[in-house]
Amino acid sequence: MTTKIPVVALIAYPKISPFHFAVPHLVFGAALPEGHLFDLKIVSPDGQPLAAERGMTIQPDGGLELTDMADILVVPGWDDLNTRPDEALVAALTRAHKRGAHVVGLCYGAYVLAYAGLLDGKRASTHWMAEKDFCARFPRVKLDMNALYVDEGRLITSAGTGAGLDCCLYIVRAFYGPKMANKVARTMVIPPHREGGQAQFIEQPMAVSTQNSQVNQLLDYLRENIGKQHSIDDLAERAAMSRRTFTRHFFKATGTTLVDWLVNERLQQTRELLETTSMPVERVSELVGFQTPLAFRQHFKKRFQVSPRDWRKTFGMNAAAEPD
The missing domain is CATH 1.10.10.60 (Homeodomain-like)
Structure with missing residues (x-):
């Protein structure tokens, strides 16, 4: 185990999906007999409580200033794909990556990294339902729809739902090795590891008819x-x-x-x-x-x-x- 516990900044935003928030919260907040593997900080844009879906309220540990001390920044999904992240969040993500932190976009969270320009010229993954939209918005990003998650120079993006778990466990493996990642997986009763290159289970309907x-x-x-x-x-x-x-x-x-x-x-x-x-x-x-x-x-x-x-x-x- 490393001597310094890595700090994870879990970035919340208005109308956040409780599921997407819960995935990294469970993995990076897991308490093992050895103790906590990560120092998890919940971040909101202004440090104030915010409303999630279904009337839930998230109580943050602070505002974006907490990202400046984080080793890992996680954006768990994104509520509105048409909405650009505000400049303060973009600046926080950019600063973090420049100083060597891992910046993670789970599922539609990849949009936030792309809007910030961090993924230009790099491979990325996101939910398969957003493939056409993502490619149209961010033509400079090399979207890989055959990947559960992609790590491109500490810029980590994942496909949807279950792939977010795989991605978070991948990060645990990167910091602590497979034995500890397997232990975290067992506490959650999920498979310990899936390679990022596995294909998403994508619907590929055939055209019902043509113009001929x-x-x-x-x-x-x-x-x-x-x-x-x-x-x-x-x-x-x-x-x-x-x-x-x-x-x-x-x-x-x-x-x-x-x-x-x-x-x-x-x-x-x-x-x-x-x-x-x-x-x-x-x-x-x-x-x-x-x-x-x-x-x-x-x-x-x-x-x-x-x-x-x-x-x-x-x-x-x-x-x-x-x-x-």
Whole structure:
């Protein structure tokens, strides 16, 4: 254990989400038999109590002056993505990073770091629902939507909800090592560590229709017959087009190739089957048209970074009995 207890400044703001506030509060405020690992300070912009969601009130330890003594500054989410942080907060975060402190934006808290200009030219993560908005607002930030959390030169950002826990435990590991981080995780009854590079569980819906009526009819046919094998020549004939014309029209309408579209649609349907049934993986693979269970597992792992069995464990209504 380090001789000096690191100081964590947990920055609150009006209408803060109690959940996002509670995640770093639990991790950095944890008391172990060895004592507190961090000196947690709750900070409000003016040092005064403020209202959180659902009528809760947060009592701070002080104002932004506390950030000047902090080793770690944490912004847990952000209430309004259209609202820039005030200049006093931006200045506090900038000063802290320049003097060597870790500056952390959990979930939408990444917006605060981006508004401050701290993430320009750097990788970052945030909740997957904000991907388009974040990229449009901050084109100089290299958003990584395949990461649970990203550490770029003491600028640490995370994806949403559960990834915030992973990110905070990562910081515990950085300061105290894996043994102590595992101990903190056990007190919270959560898995001890997930690598930051794991993919977020992102919804990736396929387009229901396009502006091309012929292609729309074909997509409907493919969805209804997803378990069959389809060749480009057969589908071109069905659409009354040459192979070359069909390929061009399909790509223009969908933005992808037929092979990639079929893989994506099959993966979407396998997720639904994994989540709502307990049928064996082999049967799931067969129903959606993967030629072998191995091919299905490989495509699924490549796309979602977990196995079909692990997906079912996380999201399924029924526990899977078969080995994967």
